[in-house]
Amino acid sequence: MSAMITPPPEGDGSRGLLRQFLRFKLVTLLGLALDLTLAYSVRQALGWPLPLCAAIGFAAGAIFNYLAHEYWTFVNRVAGGLSARRFGRYILTVSVTLIIRIALVAAGAMIPFMAGHDLAVLVAAAGISFIVHFLLARSFAFNSKA
Secondary structure (H helix, E strand, O other): OOOOOOOOOOOHHHHHHHHHHHHHHHHHHHHHHHHHHHHHHHHHHHHOOHHHHHHHHHHHHHHHHHHHHHHHHOOOOOOOOOOOOOOOOHHHHHHHHHHHHHHHHHHHHHHHHHHHHHHHHHHHHHHHHHHHHHHHHHHHHHOOOO
């Protein structure tokens, strides 16, 4: 009698990891688009202070991203639908990622050959923090075993 071989769930193995990474990237870009569009629209329509508009956009983007990750990016890693605990963990991962990005920007700005290349510093920090965010989200926020 031969043992039945079942494929690993999506998210396990290198192919599943790549699929999750690409989904994560797409969701993050859509969340960023929502964030910036909403912030700019609120600023233009209501004339509220820019930091408040940025906070509103950031919050909307974070909620969108959580929902998209919960129901699409990491759908096979978690069970039970929406979770206040996972949402809290996701907000924690977003916060840690933001702190890391700010630290990377500050450090990058102090590197002599990067002086005056603000966009390069921002892009490098965003790229590194994106990978950190993916790893934190996958291993902590959307890990049913964590």
